[in-house]
Amino acid sequence: MNWHLNKKITRQSKKAGMPPGTMVHVGEKKTEKVFITSISYNKDSVFEQEDVTIDTISDYVKSDCVNWINIDGLHDVSVIQVIGKKYNIHPLVLEDIVNTGQRPKYEDFGDYLFIVLKMLSYDTDNQTIKSEQVSIILIDNVVITFQEQPGDVFDSIRNRIRNDKGRIRKLSTDYMAYSLLDAIVDSYYSILETEAELIEKLEDQVFVNPQPDIVQKIHSIKGDLHILRKANWASREMLGSLAKSETDFFSDTVMPYMSDVFDHSNGVADSVDTFREMVSSLLDLYLSSVSHKMNSVMKVLTIIATIFIPLTFIAGIYGMNFVNMPELGWKWGYPSVWGIMFVMTIIMLYLFKRNKWF
Amino acid sequence: MNWHLNKKITRQSKKAGMPPGTMVHVGEKKTEKVFITSISYNKDSVFEQEDVTIDTISDYVKSDCVNWINIDGLHDVSVIQVIGKKYNIHPLVLEDIVNTGQRPKYEDFGDYLFIVLKMLSYDTDNQTIKSEQVSIILIDNVVITFQEQPGDVFDSIRNRIRNDKGRIRKLSTDYMAYSLLDAIVDSYYSILETEAELIEKLEDQVFVNPQPDIVQKIHSIKGDLHILRKANWASREMLGSLAKSETDFFSDTVMPYMSDVFDHSNGVADSVDTFREMVSSLLDLYLSSVSHKMNSVMKVLTIIATIFIPLTFIAGIYGMNFVNMPELGWKWGYPSVWGIMFVMTIIMLYLFKRNKWF
Amino acid sequence: MNWHLNKKITRQSKKAGMPPGTMVHVGEKKTEKVFITSISYNKDSVFEQEDVTIDTISDYVKSDCVNWINIDGLHDVSVIQVIGKKYNIHPLVLEDIVNTGQRPKYEDFGDYLFIVLKMLSYDTDNQTIKSEQVSIILIDNVVITFQEQPGDVFDSIRNRIRNDKGRIRKLSTDYMAYSLLDAIVDSYYSILETEAELIEKLEDQVFVNPQPDIVQKIHSIKGDLHILRKANWASREMLGSLAKSETDFFSDTVMPYMSDVFDHSNGVADSVDTFREMVSSLLDLYLSSVSHKMNSVMKVLTIIATIFIPLTFIAGIYGMNFVNMPELGWKWGYPSVWGIMFVMTIIMLYLFKRNKWF
Amino acid sequence: MNWHLNKKITRQSKKAGMPPGTMVHVGEKKTEKVFITSISYNKDSVFEQEDVTIDTISDYVKSDCVNWINIDGLHDVSVIQVIGKKYNIHPLVLEDIVNTGQRPKYEDFGDYLFIVLKMLSYDTDNQTIKSEQVSIILIDNVVITFQEQPGDVFDSIRNRIRNDKGRIRKLSTDYMAYSLLDAIVDSYYSILETEAELIEKLEDQVFVNPQPDIVQKIHSIKGDLHILRKANWASREMLGSLAKSETDFFSDTVMPYMSDVFDHSNGVADSVDTFREMVSSLLDLYLSSVSHKMNSVMKVLTIIATIFIPLTFIAGIYGMNFVNMPELGWKWGYPSVWGIMFVMTIIMLYLFKRNKWF
Amino acid sequence: MNWHLNKKITRQSKKAGMPPGTMVHVGEKKTEKVFITSISYNKDSVFEQEDVTIDTISDYVKSDCVNWINIDGLHDVSVIQVIGKKYNIHPLVLEDIVNTGQRPKYEDFGDYLFIVLKMLSYDTDNQTIKSEQVSIILIDNVVITFQEQPGDVFDSIRNRIRNDKGRIRKLSTDYMAYSLLDAIVDSYYSILETEAELIEKLEDQVFVNPQPDIVQKIHSIKGDLHILRKANWASREMLGSLAKSETDFFSDTVMPYMSDVFDHSNGVADSVDTFREMVSSLLDLYLSSVSHKMNSVMKVLTIIATIFIPLTFIAGIYGMNFVNMPELGWKWGYPSVWGIMFVMTIIMLYLFKRNKWF
Numbered sequence A, B, C, D, E: 001m002n003w004h005l006n007k008k009i010t011r012q013s014k015k016a017g018m019p020p021g022t023m024v025h026v027g028e029k030k031t032e033k034v035f036i037t038s039i040s041y042n043k044d045s046v047f048e049q050e051d052v053t054i055d056t057i058s059d060y061v062k063s064d065c066v067n068w069i070n071i072d073g074l075h076d077v078s079v080i081q082v083i084g085k086k087y088n089i090h091p092l093v094l095e096d097i098v099n100t101g102q103r104p105k106y107e108d109f110g111d112y113l114f115i116v117l118k119m120l121s122y123d124t125d126n127q128t129i130k131s132e133q134v135s136i137i138l139i140d141n142v143v144i145t146f147q148e149q150p151g152d153v154f155d156s157i158r159n160r161i162r163n164d165k166g167r168i169r170k171l172s173t174d175y176m177a178y179s180l181l182d183a184i185v186d187s188y189y190s191i192l193e194t195e196a197e198l199i200e201k202l203e204d205q206v207f208v209n210p211q212p213d214i215v216q217k218i219h220s221i222k223g224d225l226h227i228l229r230k231a232n233w234a235s236r237e238m239l240g241s242l243a244k245s246e247t248d249f250f251s252d253t254v255m256p257y258m259s260d261v262f263d264h265s266n267g268v269a270d271s272v273d274t275f276r277e278m279v280s281s282l283l284d285l286y287l288s289s290v291s292h293k294m295n296s297v298m299k300v301l302t303i304i305a306t307i308f309i310p311l312t313f314i315a316g317i318y319g320m321n322f323v324n325m326p327e328l329g330w331k332w333g334y335p336s337v338w339g340i341m342f343v344m345t346i347i348m349l350y351l352f353k354r355n356k357w358f
Helices: A005-015 A054-060 A077-087 A091-098 A155-163 A173-208 A213-244 A255-317 A333-354 B005-015 B054-060 B077-087 B091-098 B155-163 B173-208 B213-244 B255-317 B333-354 C005-015 C054-060 C077-087 C091-098 C155-163 C173-208 C213-244 C255-317 C333-354 D005-015 D054-060 D077-087 D091-098 D155-163 D173-208 D213-244 D255-317 D333-354 E005-015 E054-060 E077-087 E091-098 E155-163 E173-208 E213-244 E255-317 E333-354
Strands: A035-041 A046-052 A066-072 A105-108 A112-123 A128-139 A142-147 B035-041 B046-052 B066-072 B105-108 B112-123 B128-139 B142-147 C035-041 C046-052 C066-072 C105-108 C112-123 C128-139 C142-147 D035-041 D046-052 D066-072 D105-108 D112-123 D128-139 D142-147 E035-041 E046-052 E066-072 E105-108 E112-123 E128-139 E142-147
Touching: A035 A054, A035 A155, A046 A054, A046 A155, A054 A066, A054 A077, A066 A077, A066 A173, A077 A091, A077 A142, A091 A112, A091 A128, A091 B255, A105 A213, A112 A173, A112 A213, A128 A173, A128 A213, A142 A173, A155 A173, A173 A213, A173 A255, A213 A255, A213 B255, A255 A333, A255 B255, A255 E091, A255 E213, A255 E255, B035 B054, B035 B155, B046 B054, B046 B155, B054 B066, B054 B077, B066 B077, B066 B173, B077 B091, B077 B142, B091 B112, B091 B128, B091 C255, B105 B213, B112 B173, B112 B213, B128 B173, B128 B213, B142 B173, B155 B173, B173 B213, B173 B255, B213 B255, B213 C255, B255 B333, B255 C255, C035 C054, C035 C155, C046 C054, C046 C155, C054 C066, C054 C077, C066 C077, C066 C173, C077 C091, C077 C142, C091 C112, C091 C128, C091 D255, C105 C213, C112 C173, C112 C213, C128 C173, C128 C213, C142 C173, C155 C173, C173 C213, C173 C255, C213 C255, C213 D255, C255 C333, C255 D255, D035 D054, D035 D155, D046 D054, D046 D155, D054 D066, D054 D077, D066 D077, D066 D173, D077 D091, D077 D142, D091 D112, D091 D128, D091 E255, D105 D213, D112 D173, D112 D213, D128 D173, D128 D213, D142 D173, D155 D173, D173 D213, D173 D255, D213 D255, D213 E255, D255 D333, D255 E255, E035 E054, E035 E155, E046 E054, E046 E155, E054 E066, E054 E077, E066 E077, E066 E173, E077 E091, E077 E142, E091 E112, E091 E128, E105 E213, E112 E173, E112 E213, E128 E173, E128 E213, E142 E173, E155 E173, E173 E213, E173 E255, E213 E255, E255 E333
Parallel strands: A066 A142, B066 B142, C066 C142, D066 D142, E066 E142
Antiparallel strands: A035 A046, A035 A066, A105 A112, A112 A128, A128 A142, B035 B046, B035 B066, B105 B112, B112 B128, B128 B142, C035 C046, C035 C066, C105 C112, C112 C128, C128 C142, D035 D046, D035 D066, D105 D112, D112 D128, D128 D142, E035 E046, E035 E066, E105 E112, E112 E128, E128 E142
16 A cells, blocks of 8 residues: 555554653664764765774764765664764654654754655555655764665765765765755655656556556555655755755855755645646546446447337237237238338437437 | 534533533533542652542642642532632633633643643544543642543553653653643554554455445544544644743753654644545545446446347247248248347447457 | 525625615614613622613613613614714714624724624524624623624523623623623534534434435535534634734733633634534435445346346247247257256356355 | 636737737727716715816816716727826826736825726626726826726716715715725625525526536536636735725725725625535535436336346246147146236335335 | 646656756757847847857847847757856856756846746647746846747747837836746736637537547646646746845836736736636536436436336237137237237326426
8 A cells, every 4th residue: 555554653653652752763674784884075085984883983084074974774772872972962853863753854953953854765566655764963064864774865976975076075064965855855856757657657548448447546646646745745844944044054055055955845846736636637537438438338228228129019019829919910910010110220220319329 | 423523512502601710510421530649759759649639639749849630530610629729720721621622722821831632542442532631730840630531641651750761750840741742642643543554444445345334434534533633733733832932831951842742743633634635535446446336237237138138029020920921931940040149149249349348 | 595695695785886884774674673671780789671762771871880782673773873873983883783794803993892793593493594693882881782683692691690690790891792702602502513413313314314305404504504604704703803902992801701702713613614524524425325326226127137138038039930940849848948047047146146246 | 608718818818929018908899989977076066077088188177176087998098098198107007907807906106096906797698797897096186997888886976976975075085986996896796696596596496406407507607606706806805905005095084994895895705605615515416416316217217127027037938839838738827927927026016115215 | 648747857857866056958959959149229229140159149248238148949058058157157047047847936146137937838739738948047238048949939029129119128128037027928828818719619519519538628628727827826926026026136117017927927827727617617517418418318218118118028928828818819808908008108108207207
């Protein structure tokens, strides 16, 4: 099912009854090992380290660099706690990071900025959207990202850092954070693309060969769009208020870029609306084609029945065994009956024609 | 019925015509005896007293503790009045406490803060949501809660106090009040979970074995969701303005927690919307499957009738008793009729095939 | 018809073309005689006078009392004009009083406060909601109410005054005015109760014995709810801005009570929304039960026809009169036909079973 | 068709490609001759002049009077230009006057106030709403009105001026302008009245004699309501901001009247909403009555077919010509067959009864 | 398909993973060659140059003129970059220009104003709306426009410049920019006109000859309206905030014109809403006509079957071969059967008449 009903709710309620601020990972355990990578870069050089252990993290943070620490896997709460202690993060933030049922939002704590949002990807095997929570902490010259599992939409950013493409190496942490947000909103576009293809296929099917499974497909696409809309809606709100906020975390250089991501998120919202309208218009189309088909089936039945029932009746009449049925003895009796039947058929066909039944 | 229509209205109108401020318990009498418990705690110690009488309440309030007095049962108005007098509560507030048809709201009276909201639980026997009004008064170092009957969602809080888990023992009355609100909003999540299960079952049924009782189930889930939405909507409004208010009742330490409850309430609202959309999408699915089934029934009828009506007509023709029917005497007459019938059937089957009737 | 379409419009348009400020009674003449009563009270005493004439009104207004003058009947414009002159009321206000098509609103004229709203009652005979316009003028120590006809929801207030129940005798005109507003909003609750009963009956009928008159009943309840919603909506707006206004007409003592009425009006709005959703959910239920019934009728037809049409065809075959039909002479011909028919029936029943037709 | 689709669009696009500010009359030419009338009045006297020529207009404007110049017919652009030059009106205003596709709005140019709105009337012959653009310019002691053609809803104002009824002769140009606005909003009420009658007729028809033309009537009423809503919506916006504006054009005496017109416009909006809901509720009613009828037709067919098809089969059996059919020779064979048929019919009727088919 | 789903999405996602600010033309390559034209004009003279090369652009910009440089074709990024460098345009703006999936918006960069919006035209061959992105940069005395391909709606502006019609030659760059916006909004009106024609044709078809292809046409018109609404919605927002902004780019002379364009955009929005309502009302009409037709088909079937099935049964009875069937020997047996059948038919026709079946 495409609606992600149960999963998110279960997460939340698993925690019900615990003291707030308790760090329990609420969500599916999606990876075995917590996997930490670190990238530090400035205009001149890039340092990249895979599989960092939590104790040696500080060794890789360089004061003259932008440092991006990425943590894949949230089930090992102790790792998060170590980082929380090191950077003096509020317990509620740590709780939000491990509890994967958050709405996208940002919170400005003065010392650091906390952003949480959803990264979506389309799982072709199960034909559903996979949703993963990404938390971003922006603190001094460090950007820390928390993901539920390895695999993300940030490879292009890594490549740009490695190959010094674009402006990323020249700018500061705020541009790094922006790049992450931009990559996530871009991931919504790739979902949109997939859905657009599904809808186009569906449209073809509705026009060419309407089958009852169309309704299930529409149900499923509606579910996808709903997930996308929910993820994008709150993100859009958040990006909008970030773009208008007077936070110190984003320099004047990067602010126009933030407006740009907000514009993109608006674009996603527009497209989702279009898709939703289109899908329900397709449902109308399908239902109307079904009722049209039923109509034509009924017409065939009615035409056949209306023509033959009276004829059969006449045949029945002359199949009666009354002794005294003078017509039976007439020489032209039999041909006359055929004649009468022929005339009746012609009349009825004419009437159907006049009523535009075929 | 799941819609709680009559109950809440009756309550209100039972009171119509009485002077405002009159304390009459409006609502079902859900418990026989008013049952008062008191818990006082600070960093170092916990005092707990069950079955306190109204006269000795003050004995259990300790000045160096956070004191939580919980009253189960609202029908004995005199108890409420004694408390009202002791703490100097406005008559309208007392009236609101005993009149269980209130909308969730908070009112800041300077000396004390009055919060009223709905605690929901799922009654598995009757498959309905039970709604109970909880009133909270926050005054100095005392938190007073009024419930309609024993049994609530606060046991986890009691355990945390007893076992000194989390931050509750270290913090003040405001954190206590927050914990109550948090527990109530968490109770909405457990309702959501139950509904999610019902909806998933329903979805399976719609896909596998669509039966007319689905519409009644959808009606009933819609009712549940409506109750949940109503309870959550006003609570959300209230929590939002509490989280943004500059009330002195909540310290800066606790304010982030209040924002957190507000976020949770937002999450409930989002999920309720998803569920509502899903349920109506399921109704579409079911109705379409019904109309598809009807369609296929019609087709069977039409195919059978369209094939046999003409054949029966031919049989009828040669059942006529005309004296002068040359075909009857022909040697190959009978087999020829069989031949003609066979050919007609083939042609009609071919036509049906071409029109994709089966 | 329950929708009050024409009446209110006609009223308005009857006046079209007249100079604004012209006092013409627009509305049905609902009573023969204008009937004036006066109640004056303070902490210590109550004076009540029925059937006051317009000329002697001033005699009953006591300076040390709260004076409530109630006028039933608006068609005698001269009465209204005398009062207007005495208290120096703006002509547009007088016009609003006699023209019963007003939206609920309040207007603060500095010297006096003018409130107009709708009093609703359920007319059991015609099964419709009766709507009556009530205008309230609050001026110094006098409260003047104008109603379209005798009979109202204020008897409980009169009793409280007479018997000194509640706080009414202790407080001033503003509490008097509040009591009137409260009584009117309470009248909405009694309508809600009636509608809740109608809806419950309807729900039973839909589940137990769905009949086509259900759609008419739903149409009628929708009409009722629409009237209620319209009356309450504008009242709510008005009460909300009254409760938030800084008008001098309401003392700090009475302001919390005003908030309370506003809350009640909010509650009515919530319930009306629930009822509307419920009613349309019931319509869905009914329509689905109708289509289900039709489906089962179709199935019966199809089963009977599909079984017997082929059998009748076989019988027809052996009713033919061909000279050369060898089967007719066979010894076991007749029983064999029965056998074939029996087998065919079994097969078809099996197919129906497999397709879950019964 | 009632939806005024093409006309208004064509007007606009006729102008596409012309320089803005170009005065071209966009709209139907509804009258042959431009017809100018002038009325000047003060407390003491009235001067009225029909068929004024554009050159002599100034002669009829008296400095100690309120002067109302009315121009019927917009196709002769030169007339508008002369007035524009005389009173120094902005070219865009003149363009708005002649281009009849404007949304209702007001514009305050400091020296003069420009108001444009729609006057509606019901054309009984074509059963459509006729919409005419009225532009009002308020400048010093002159009110200029521009209409598309002779005939308007201002006759009552003219009569009030002539006969010194109401306050119009005592007050200034602002009251004159208010009177015009009031008359136009009143014209919406008369449309509402007409629609109310149409809807009541429709309701009767739906309940008594549902015919397929009902859907077309509903379509047409929906169109009417849409035009009314569109005209009123923008007017309401405009009147609301006029009533709240601090423009110098309206004195304190007249401002309460402006609030009054705004109230009326609100009332129209409320009624239009009621009507729209009612009309769609009627559509539901009709469709349900259609499906009910179809249901009952199906039942008749099914009852007849279900009873007679098996009986006919039995008759067919004993119409077979097998040599060896022992029943045929039995003495009581024929009556037994009748008996069996009778019993079968009774059983089937009983089953139908039990299933509540009739 | 009319919904432009895939195209716009693909564009966006083609860019996903690239560094923001990278200039890649995202969109279809609609023209082979980048084509630049320049028009410079003042009150006294006009200079026009076609096919300017990017290097010589500066030669055609005259300091005492309004200079309009128009670039058709966006795929050659280097051209855009040259202009960007010359006028010091922000890289994000250049990116927005070449990436044709922008939402309409304006951005004030202090030195220059950047406006992007959609120019729509109806492609009669494919019966779809073509959408082209137009970017406008307003900088000092230069207006630069970027289009995707040659062919636009600005010819009327060019003619006005050449022939000195209207005010364009007398006013400055801001009026030039306004003229461009006005022409684009006017292009929406011409789309509206086309749609109005399509809808009128559709309406005729629904009333006269309802065919199943109507649903597809409605689907297609809905798609068109959706594109138009999307393009206009964001433009309207943008024009509204431009008209209210205190930007220095528009002088007081031109601001009223900006309000005027905003009004036009509002008018488009109103009309689109009307069209959408109309189209769905038409769908209702069509579906109801379909169900009415089906109803009448069912009635014919039922009437024929209900009359003839019993008659055929009677004929079947007397076709039985029982030896002992006394009626068969009666002299008036055969005529009596005809009589009985005749009476039965009359009765049934009467019953149908009474039930208003025909």
